[in-house]
Amino acid sequence: MFKRILVTTDGSKLSQKAVTTAIALAAQHDANLVALNVIPRYPRDYFEGSMAFSVEDIGRVEKQWADKAQAMLDDVSSRAKESGVRIKTVTANSDLVAESIIAAAKKQKSDLIVMASHGRKGIKRLLLGSETQHVLTHSTVPVLVLR
Structure with missing residues (x-):
């Protein structure tokens, strides 16, 4: 049924659940897996919420990320290969997480996106928005959300 599954990960416990599920689905359907991590870019000026750092400091922080x-x-990748799943890893550098996903x-011509719901509630969800919600409402690719 699925040929290429995209899984997003940020290293959180909940995204690990999404990874585990995506690996199992890929193994079950003999599908390829694409693992994605979106790396934010460092704020470049005061109005973006950053302190005044040198270009070298910003470069060092971005390299750490x-x-x-x-x-x-x-x-x-190691976990997928242990399960016999073919995998490709991808990073995206962007502050627009949902759009990057x-x-x-x-x-990647994925036919399923697997991702975690971060469970923001109340005012935080309204103020910060929800990347998962954005992907759900704007993606033409089916999305499996793990909680």
Whole structure:
């Protein structure tokens, strides 16, 4: 039924559940798995909420974030390979997480997105928005949300 499954991960406990489920689905359907981590870009000026840091400091922080993302994806890759699942890992550098997920699903020709619901409630959900909700309402690809 599924040929290519995109799973998003941020390293959280809930996203680990999504990864486990995506690996199991990929194994069950003999599908390829694409693991995605969206790396935020560092705020570049005061109006974006950052302190005044040098270009070198910003570069160092962004490298740390990229290294952390790669470590997460390497872990997902190891787990998938142990289950006999073919996997590709992808990172995206963007503050637009939901849009990056949707774009990656389209680019990778995924026929399912697996992701976690972060369970924001009340005013936080209204103020911060929900990346999962955005993906659900804007993706043309089916989305499986794990809670």
